[in-house]
Amino acid sequence: MADRAGEEERLAFLSRSEFFGGLDPEGLERVYRAARAHRLAPGEICFHQDDPADRLYLLVSGRMKLTQVTPDGRQVLLRFVEPGGMFGGIALFVRERYPAAAEAVSESELLSWDGPTMQELVQAEPKVALNVIQHLAAMVKSLQDRVRALSTERVEQRLARALLRLAAQSHGAAGPGEPRILRLTRQDLGELTGTTLYTVSRVLSRWESQGLIESGRERIVIRDPGRLAALVQDPEV
Amino acid sequence: MADRAGEEERLAFLSRSEFFGGLDPEGLERVYRAARAHRLAPGEICFHQDDPADRLYLLVSGRMKLTQVTPDGRQVLLRFVEPGGMFGGIALFVRERYPAAAEAVSESELLSWDGPTMQELVQAEPKVALNVIQHLAAMVKSLQDRVRALSTERVEQRLARALLRLAAQSHGAAGPGEPRILRLTRQDLGELTGTTLYTVSRVLSRWESQGLIESGRERIVIRDPGRLAALVQDPEV
DNA sequence: GGCTGTCTTTGCGCGCGCGCAAACGTCCCT
DNA sequence: AGGGACGTTTGCGCGCGCGCAAAGACAGCC
Numbered sequence A, B: 001m002a003d004r005a006g007e008e009e010r011l012a013f014l015s016r017s018e019f020f021g022g023l024d025p026e027g028l029e030r031v032y033r034a035a036r037a038h039r040l041a042p043g044e045i046c047f048h049q050d051d052p053a054d055r056l057y058l059l060v061s062g063r064m065k066l067t068q069v070t071p072d073g074r075q076v077l078l079r080f081v082e083p084g085g086m087f088g089g090i091a092l093f094v095r096e097r098y099p100a101a102a103e104a105v106s107e108s109e110l111l112s113w114d115g116p117t118m119q120e121l122v123q124a125e126p127k128v129a130l131n132v133i134q135h136l137a138a139m140v141k142s143l144q145d146r147v148r149a150l151s152t153e154r155v156e157q158r159l160a161r162a163l164l165r166l167a168a169q170s171h172g173a174a175g176p177g178e179p180r181i182l183r184l185t186r187q188d189l190g191e192l193t194g195t196t197l198y199t200v201s202r203v204l205s206r207w208e209s210q211g212l213i214e215s216g217r218e219r220i221v222i223r224d225p226g227r228l229a230a231l232v233q234d235p236e237v
Numbered sequence C: 001g002g003c004t005g006t007c008t009t010t011g012c013g014c015g016c017g018c019g020c021a022a023a024c025g026t027c028c029c030t
Numbered sequence D: 001a002g003g004g005a006c007g008t009t010t011g012c013g014c015g016c017g018c019g020c021a022a023a024g025a026c027a028g029c030c
Helices: A004-016 A025-034 A089-094 A115-124 A126-152 A155-173 A186-193 A197-209 A225-233 B004-016 B025-034 B089-094 B115-124 B126-152 B155-173 B186-193 B197-209 B225-233
Strands: A036-040 A045-047 A055-069 A075-081 A101-114 A213-216 A219-222 B036-040 B045-047 B055-069 B075-081 B101-114 B213-216 B219-222
Touching (some): A004 A025, A004 A055, A036 A055, A055 A089, A055 A115, A075 A186, A075 B126, A089 A115, A089 A126, A089 B126, A101 A115, A115 A126, A126 A155, A126 B075, A126 B089, A126 B115, A155 A186, A155 A197, A155 A219, A155 A225, A186 A197, A197 A213, B004 B025, B004 B055, B036 B055, B045 B055, B055 B089, B055 B115, B075 B186, B089 B126, B101 B115, B115 B126, B126 B155, B155 B186, B155 B219, B155 B225, B197 B213
Antiparallel strands (some): A036 A101, A055 A075, A213 A219, B036 B101, B045 B101, B055 B075, B055 B101
């Protein structure tokens, strides 16, 4: 049973989300009433790859990761989703099946809407349509960057780039606390940058010995963002 | 001076384009009147990378290619645009500068609209908003595929995949004429699949000697789509 | 506390694919 | 018809990064 305070809080959260920002109060209310709530334990799967794509998800708290598996068993990590972020959206508009699986990294709360509701909402609310367009356009841009990186850069550069990007996005999500601790495995980083956990481990080890970073089990701290950024530009002298 | 027949033809073309399909006649008319027409010679540039992004383009006839240059001079070919296709659209909604350059491959006719017009149109016409969303969602899907390919597949697989995709999209654009002749250089193929023109040349030579394809200067004909498709799945026995 | 599972490190060797160089083929232009 | 620009082919060598194997470190659990 949702108390009024909880509901107001959730409405405020909705109004700050990528898709529903800028919506008028009654619109928000309607959106909120159409939502279904979910709670996932760490490691739990929200949907599998190739499941019929019928819902759009908003992450309220926790952390999700979206991964793709190739026919021959190799994995690719598409992206992490931070609170306020949405996923499952592409499929709603173009595909009948999810192109990736969504897994909870930590305990996560979600809200979700079904396809028809979203389609209708997009048609009825221009602001939502514009939000969706901007969200998709941002994804296109980020994917284009990734394609360029994979096509032209060496592993080291891609890794440096990935670390900085992860730091930036986790910084945006969490408070502006100085120490940016990235919580992911070497395997995750490899799948994110198109390399293997072995190569990731070797590169990180060297960087640690050079004082660029500090690392442990599922933990990476960037000590020298400047030199890391320099590495992105320059294939190291 | 546009005669009535030419205008009706162009309106019909608009109604078949990615963004304006499903629009009512008066809407189409309005869109058409807001358009500016362009004609480009082969090799001519529509816009350069990092130019201020203020227009959306629709290719009426001809062929364009979108390329990105990295700081260190390497090139990436994002995609070819066939007649009926749009480009420059992402930038309008999220970015103030074009992330890539657009160059005419052959003599090309274009229509274009400015940013404010499009923004307004998206808000006023739900159908256009939905079209834009679907177009962007399709790009996201295709880019995700490309990232997966670059991350997990060998050069041979990526090349086979690219050839089949190019054949499909040029088939869609042109008539269903049996012989699918791809017109691009080894360099283009390299930039499209994240490899070098040398490697492309070597692979194509071998495929030609095996009867998979037939090739010449700026010309590739797929002779055995089946075996090529098999190559995509299987890293070759 | 010890034990188990997961994550990480490092050695070792090999092969894919890069990248330079140079020759060759093909098309276009005058 | 000739010339020149541009695309293509191929040889050669090397180095990045893969991928297996096995040991080591860390956290959680009972």
